[in-house]
Amino acid sequence: MADITMRAEDDHAVLFARKRVRAALADAADDSELFAALRSTDLGQVSVVEVNLTTPGTCMRNGKAHRVEKLFVISAEEWASGAGTVTLDTYSDACMSHDLRGHRQPEIQKENAPRLKAALTAITRMVAVEVVASDFTSYGIPTKDGFEDLPDEDPDILDSWYMAEVPRRTEWLQSFLPPNSPRFAAETDAPVSFVEVARGGRTVGYLWAAEDGVAAGFEPRTPAGDEALDAGQDWLMRLSEAKQRGLAPAQALHELASWPGSTRSGTVVPGTQQEASSLEDLQDLSGRE
Template sequence: MITACGPVGEWFWEPAPLAAPSDDGALWALGLLSGVAGVMASCGLVTREGTGSVVLADRGDMGAPLFARRGVPPGAGLVDAVGRADAVGLLPGRLLRLSMALAGEWREAGVVRRAERLFTLRVEVWGEGAVLVGLSAYADAWLAVDLRGRPQPETGAENAPRLAAALARICGVTGSPVDPGDPTRYADPTAEGFADQGEAGAEHDDAWGMFEVPARWRGLMALLPGGPGGRDYEATTELPVRYARVRCGERVLGFLWASADGAAGYEPRSAARDAAFGAGAVWLARLRPARLRGLGAPEALDGLPGASADGGPGGGPDGSVVEDVAWGAASPDALEELSGRS
């Protein structure tokens, strides 16, 4: 199974409008969110692990929220954030966005496997009463062809029925029919999950390699101070690479790599999302002084474990550290795939 940073497919529902959203509308939205998450858990799609966010803003100025809490674990913390949003007030002209990034489960040859992020679930409530429920899937476990265009009919057949069952049951919870989102570069969502890719799957382009990988690199460069500009090692090579995992606690954020011909780079884990990109920008920036001193890429990589921004001991300002164990991969392409699968 491969995961992407952006949705593989999306589905939407429009429950009946609220008569008085200003009266505990955020708490009502949390109840709806929890109900839909419960359906997905009962279908074996998600666990109770994840992070939530609560954002309340004037629709004319969504960039400056009236209230915002992000990265909130499920439970009392999320309930408290929702209560504070209700205290601010869901008035006409305002929009509440309540969302959860959910860890989940998929099956392969009868074995249940867990993934850090399989779905994002969100509920939006307008101050005038309109309600929208959205579900986004980030993995290919439900498809007969994986994100790199390779057939996986057994995996798709093993997982797709649970997604179809959940979509149908969410219709009951929301009291509205499902509206599949637009086709993505990976797949075509339907009311039952995804359209059958049929026998053409093996001939599909490698959309993940064509679009996901370049987009991730552009995202990293956008976070680097000054952007790219001759201070970085070459980013491509045909040779095998050595790599070290970048961690924050027990969570792997990405993989720093270097090759014997002087290339070096970083692959963010799709499942780690923004944290993976933030850590990548920190450690790529720390390769630059070594590059400017004329140090080879493998030697620069060897100098990063345990280093801090000032060259002393410790991790990055985001709490990330580079492991002192080096691994090998046949190519950057193999490491790119690892970043989507791990």
């Protein structure tokens, strides 16, 4: 899937924007709505075209391949002047010396880091421009052929899963709820009950309720990519409606386990209710391939 944006030359206003365009040429050619929108855009006013291409792939863990729906995002920007950039972002920690929870993973890094290096080498050859590593982030230290090993003694670097990723995705999902809508607490120190939510036979997340009677939510399964985030919006809306009707978290979980769902939300998989000693344990599960 690709997100396409065209911006104006004078004020960088968005002239055209379309998300999740099917990247296969045959699919794009059949997208009459896309081409109608492009024909109505004054291409003479375009100063920059941005294309963000989401690509699936596999990560190796202990010799087994695990599919990740959003392994890389390839971003290409082309200016009217002829200048351009190509950026590669990865959404997996498999190539790093530590996972996003701060645990060392030398064997997993050994399996995956050479594959990332080979991909970057191929991209360099294809675009005929040397790779330039991006700036240091809370997730890791990029290099021109992968990632620098992280030091064990720096907890601020190694705690990026709970310090950055989980709060970011929780805030993003809740932003889709109407302002002032009822909502359960999103954090808890209590144990939680949870069920699997699947879409098209693939787990996209976990619906949960805390034993404290206050908190409930949806944890998207990271390897499922954007489908998990789409589903999360629908489940949080359903939880908000349950809260509005006065249901407790456990009651809402029980009721929603029988909701037939939709092609976007997915449905609860029967017989999957489990207990986690903490919400952090469930969040840890949601981030793994």
